[in-house]
Amino acid sequence: MNEQLDPARAATAAEAAPTPSDLANAIRALAMDAVEKAKSGHPGLPMGAADIATVLFTRFMKYDSADPTWADRDRFVFSAGHGSMLLYAILHLTGVEGMTIEELKNFRQLHSKTPGHPENFVTPGVETTTGPLGQGIATAVGMALAERMLAAEYGDDIVDHHTWVLASDGDLMEGISHEAIAFAGNLKLNKLVVLWDDNGISIDGPLSLSDTTDQCKRFEACGWRTIRVDGHDQAALARALSRAKKSDRPTMIACKTTIGFGAPTRAGTSKAHGEPLGAEELAGAKQALGWGYAPFEIPAAIKKAWEKAGRKGRSARKAWEQRFQALPAETRADLERRLAGIPPKALGEAIAAHKRALVESPAAAATRKASEAVLNAIAPAVPELVAGSADLTPSNNVKVKTSVPVKPGDFAGRYVHYGIREHGMAAAMNGIALHGGFRPAGATFLVFTDYARPSMRIAALAGIPAIYVMTHDSIGLGEDGPTHQPVEHLAALRAMPNLRVFRPADAVETAECWQLALERTDGPSVLALTRQNLAPSRTTHSDANLCETGAYELSPAQGGAAKATIFATGSEVEIALAAQALLAERGIASRVVSTPSLDLFLAQPEDVRSRIVGDAPIRAAIEAGVRFGWDAVIGDDGVFVGMQSFGASAPYKQLYEHFGITAQALADKITARHNG
């Protein structure tokens, strides 16, 4: 009989000399109690995975509860975020400051540190925000990559830690898991270990209703080592984790567990997954586990043993701090800056110099090419930049002269071939940023933000300053047709809280938008860039970053007060300027407001907004996308020229004519309104 399920075992034994099972049962009990009190939550996973977590934290994690953000700590990524009480229990038990028993009693309550799913921006010791399945494992891949890249730069004395993931069946069913696994396997990220909570149960019932994948074989196919183990045998788990640490490739440990372990009628069933056990089942579980304590009560000896585990990495941390302090002053200062996510001081001057050069030699350019020029100009100033593309390197133009790709076993490079994995890329970028030391910029076509959206949302929610370089940003990409032409994407991205969407109009604006994205520290940014060439719209130098209010008057009205204000973004700014000229010929004065970031503009204070909007009687906007969202600037009676449907396949100039996105159409609409 499993010792944990021996009700005859005297409770006092645990108090005298806690066994590893007692430590696991503490997690189980806290999870049951907290979910019961909240009348909401997921007891099944913490009860099933408690032994795994106990082995990891008491015997393997390089972890110091006194400083849960120490740079060279092992990362624990809790991909199965619905089982959040497991993580909160550990943070409490090991003694992380602020993670009191009161917080556990406030599980899932407003303003608590114990929200329904783990949020790194709320709870000390939580590495990343999880809950949407698959995100954790894919984010962890980025962390493991960042660890190797930073180690390649600063040496194993300064950077040398593991990334551990606890993943559920659901994590492995989500498609993003495949992108993450194949990517990690190819790069041989051997310090990444996935602990799969193999409980065979999903919400609908037995997993076999929908999945019979041989996960070990699947991971092996992707270049991983795999180990199968009884997830309730702590000794066997310890042997497996030891082997994983020595692997030359990433390791997946399939830990066979029972969901809701200990619950008398619900263990091993989907009923254990996502609801409180209820008083009777809870009592039965505690009895079965030999846990004779009141709700939220942890015997002192067990708490003490857990706190000892929490201190396990303390000496390693102190030794590391000495090595860190021994770094040459300049090296240490720069690494400190990078770990703190502070943009480099040299960036502003590099951008300004680049802007000056641009206006001195104006030339038509696609903004994707202008972006490449920016990256070439700023690369030396931003050593933390890690660029990459989801297999569109020749099109996205984020690989610059000095870019060297990372390769399996060689992580000195700062360019990542993410493969055709937009979702995995965005999640890995989250992990790279969260690890610290790097600023990720990942590229694909704008239309494929749809593939990456769940990970972009995590970035926006958790305030991760990832930069998405999204080229081919409209029907202007031409012949590839409607499947590749974003129409609604600018709107859909602008709708997301805390995501900045930039769509620069020329090379100068591209530099300014890059600066704003790189100087942002509290959230992600999209740069929407054209495939097609654009005329320079900014022809005189300005030291100030005119894009920083999201919109600015680019071309004032000539010959009298403006009858119309025309808002335009990106490739449509040159069309707006042409419409302004047409209107001038007709005696209608108008002004053009370039709007590189509609959402940033809408976030300005009222007085800034009204100054820029002005008081012309007609407000118009032109953008090669849908109107949705523009009424906030031009009013529901404003004039709009853009897309009302999906695009089409043809050379792009014909498409602009076909869909009526022309200076003529815009001028005619404004003229009709003016006369009408």
Added chain:
Amino acid sequence: MNEQLDPARAATAAEAAPTPSDLANAIRALAMDAVEKAKSGHPGLPMGAADIATVLFTRFMKYDSADPTWADRDRFVFSAGHGSMLLYAILHLTGVEGMTIEELKNFRQLHSKTPGHPENFVTPGVETTTGPLGQGIATAVGMALAERMLAAEYGDDIVDHHTWVLASDGDLMEGISHEAIAFAGNLKLNKLVVLWDDNGISIDGPLSLSDTTDQCKRFEACGWRTIRVDGHDQAALARALSRAKKSDRPTMIACKTTIGFGAPTRAGTSKAHGEPLGAEELAGAKQALGWGYAPFEIPAAIKKAWEKAGRKGRSARKAWEQRFQALPAETRADLERRLAGIPPKALGEAIAAHKRALVESPAAAATRKASEAVLNAIAPAVPELVAGSADLTPSNNVKVKTSVPVKPGDFAGRYVHYGIREHGMAAAMNGIALHGGFRPAGATFLVFTDYARPSMRIAALAGIPAIYVMTHDSIGLGEDGPTHQPVEHLAALRAMPNLRVFRPADAVETAECWQLALERTDGPSVLALTRQNLAPSRTTHSDANLCETGAYELSPAQGGAAKATIFATGSEVEIALAAQALLAERGIASRVVSTPSLDLFLAQPEDVRSRIVGDAPIRAAIEAGVRFGWDAVIGDDGVFVGMQSFGASAPYKQLYEHFGITAQALADKITARHNG
């Protein structure tokens, strides 16, 4: 030496008695010529996969070019849509009506039948819209499932065909491929065959830059049979396809090919992938292939051989038509209706009866539960409905009393356990609908539309009437917190052309929205439903479907002309009604316009819209989501109560208070505006 690469072979030989290689070379030549003329496109894949396609179409496909939409045809899903010229070449060569050589000369031009990527709504003989990678293979899984389900209902005499997929490396790298593969393997969809164009090249260069997955092992792990074959050896290919047809599970054939086969300097390199070869390389390729013909010239004997292949399935089709005509008249009529995608006549009366019953016994209900009641009421009237959930069956409430799940080898059921695969579910739904005979309704939480968005976009673009049942539609889901609370999703979905977004306010509106979704034939619909209970807002019966204009006056102003119009959706309608009462106490008359579909409302003619908007001086809206998009109705100076950030984890009533989405807050804002 490979016969195809023997330039010495007299061109006249091909004209006398074309070999299989000559047939493949016809595809290659047309692809090269069309891309060259368009100055745009992807020659590499058609040149590499021409032998695979030739074997499939000349020896295996149950296909009749005279009727490319015959119901029991084999499906050919061209997942690697960027190589569209391969498909267009076959459609032309086999003699599909309208696919003239002129169309091929107009490749990628406006109004042609040969757009950049294959679009089933443009081109006869194209089964589904592809290009975004991974979509084709995942859609094909839905087709193969629909085939088995329809066969279970009507017998193998009426439904008995294969689904063939040509997939690229990119298709297999995208995460959605894993969802599709694992789902198909679990269900043992043995009539599904994936032909993997294993060319080892992606845009960035050798595939090994980003991927070294053992794809055969991976598919086997997911329950597939696999076969490796030389993709330029037509005899070997034919043996592999024969074996695949006899398999008891889905089969993946790894066809080792050379991208750009025949091109003298670019074959086997990423340079062959996505750009015209150029005159010199093209001439060299034609010489290497022994193809001595002018651009777009196909020797008569080769065209004749291809046309013969196009007729290969004709006798099978005629025999099938006889069997189909021999069906009992009622059975045949109903199947014809279902294959044509015509909604059942009995639906309207079933909805009306249900609505009558609802107002007779009004009760508070979550709209997800109201939706379940609708499904129970209409199930007998809509035999084509195939519901399912991405492992949230107990939460989404689309499994009704009569629902029986499909199981491996038993496809009589009409409920699908999709597993935790939102993206794969949405793509499979596209395939189920495109196959014909079924209307798919798939469910998950609204926040996870982010995971499914690329497939939802294909549905919107291609006019596929899928229904997404998206529950837990706001902060009203409570404790699960911000990762699970949609805030921007209604806006992001409304921005997508041709997608209808419904958010009903009570049980009656839920019935009406279901009716509108089911009666829609030209595009997809989202039903956004609550977790929490809502009071009935519709208390008298109306035969008319009041939701059909997207918005309607639910509660007129009392005691004078309305000073304010309040627009509200879903769970916020009851809050709007409470605010109306509060305002009435303050002597401010207002009216409430329920807006179950903002996008449908905005699509109404101007006169309908103005009638519903009315002329109250204040326009206000309340929705537990972002304001983005609402200015189109309330104006940029309108009053809005909703979310300005992500949500939080707490019991939902506290969240509504915390975020100020209350009757009090709305009434106060309107009062201030009224007085100000």
